Amino acid sequence: MQEHYFELIVKVSSHHSLFSDFLADTLPVGFEERDDGFIIRSEDELETIIWGLEQFTEALQKALGQNIELECKQTKLKNSDWVEIYQKSIKPLSIDKFYIYPTWDEPSKELINIVIDPALAFGTGHHPTTASSLRAIAKYVKKDDRVLDVGCGSGILGVGALKLGALVDACDTDPVSVENSELNAELNLVEFENIWEGSCSLAKGSYDVVVANIVADVLTFISNDLKNILKDDGVLVLSGILDKYESKVLSFYQDCEIIEKITQDEWVTLILKQEKK
Numbered sequence: 001m002q003e004h005y006f007e008l009i010v011k012v013s014s015h016h017s018l019f020s021d022f023l024a025d026t027l028p029v030g031f032e033e034r035d036d037g038f039i040i041r042s043e044d045e046l047e048t049i050i051w052g053l054e055q056f057t058e059a060l061q062k063a064l065g066q067n068i069e070l071e072c073k074q075t076k077l078k079n080s081d082w083v084e085i086y087q088k089s090i091k092p093l094s095i096d097k098f099y100i101y102p103t104w105d106e107p108s109k110e111l112i113n114i115v116i117d118p119a120l121a122f123g124t125g126h127h128p129t130t131a132s133s134l135r136a137i138a139k140y141v142k143k144d145d146r147v148l149d150v151g152c153g154s155g156i157l158g159v160g161a162l163k164l165g166a167l168v169d170a171c172d173t174d175p176v177s178v179e180n181s182e183l184n185a186e187l188n189l190v191e192f193e194n195i196w197e198g199s200c201s202l203a204k205g206s207y208d209v210v211v212a213n214i215v216a217d218v219l220t221f222i223s224n225d226l227k228n229i230l231k232d233d234g235v236l237v238l239s240g241i242l243d244k245y246e247s248k249v250l251s252f253y254q255d256c257e258i259i260e261k262i263t264q265d266e267w268v269t270l271i272l273k274q275e276k277k
Contacts, residue, residue, distance in 0.1 A: 155181025
C-alpha cells in the first residue's frame with residue numbers, strides 16, 4: 001500500500017444521475033455517491049478525471065441549454081487516515097425490524113441483525129432505495145416464502161429475507177456482486193437457495209415475493225420476466241426509481257395493482273400485486 005492517496009470531492013448543481021453514469025463509464029476505480037456529488041479516491045492523481053468532468057459539464061450545458069455548476073477539490077491524504085475516516089463514515093442504522101451494522105461494530109440486542117462488509121459492494125442500507133426495499137421486505141416477506149432478489153449487489157436484501165425465514169434465490173449480471181452477496185450471506189450465517197450470474201429470466205419456478213432494486217430503465221426492460229416468475233397474489237417490490245420516472249415504470253406494469261408506495265427524498269419504491277390470471 002502506498003503511503004498516500006488522492007481524494008477528489010466533486011459537487012454538481014444538477015443532473016446528478018448523468019454525472020454518475022459518466023463516472024461509472026470513465027473511472028477505473030469505484031466512487032462514493034453523495035446527495036450533492038461524488039467522492040473519488042485513487043492512489044494516482046486525479047487531474048485527468050477533473051479535466052474529463054469539466055469537458056463533460058461543458059458538453060452537457062450545450063446539449064441541454066442549461067447552466068450546470070461543477071466544483072472539484074483534490075486532496076492528498078495518508079492511507080492510514082483513509083481507513084479511520086472510512087470506518088467513521090459507515091454508521092449502523094435501524095430500518096424497521098432490521099439493524100444493519102459494519103463488521104467492525106457491535107450487533108443489536110433487540111433487532112434482527114444484518115452485518116455487512118461495506119468494502120465488498122454498494123448496498124449498506126444507507127441509500128434510500130436500499131432502505132425502502134428493506135422496509136418492504138420487513139412488511140411483506142413471511143417465513144417459508146420463496147423470494148428472489150434481482151440485482152442482488154451486496155446481498156443485503158436477500159440476507160434480510162433469509163433472516164425472516166424465507167427461502168431466497170438471488171441473481172446479478174455482475175459476477176463480483178454475486179460473489180459479494182455470497183460472502184455477506186456467509187458473514188450472517190445464512191445461505192441462498194440458488195444464486196447465479198445473469199438475469200431473472202434464468203429463474204426456475206415462481207416466487208411469493210420478487211425484489212428488484214435496480215434502475216428505472218432496467219425495470220421496464222425486464223417487466224415481463226419479473227411478472228412471469230411471480231406467483232398469483234405474489235408481491236413485486238420495484239426500487240431504484242427516481243420520482244420523475246415513476247409513471248414511465250408503471251406504464252409497463254399496468255396489469256398490476258399498486259398496494260403501497262414508499263418515498264424517500266427523490267426516490268420511489270413501488271409495491272405491486274399482479275392481477276390474477
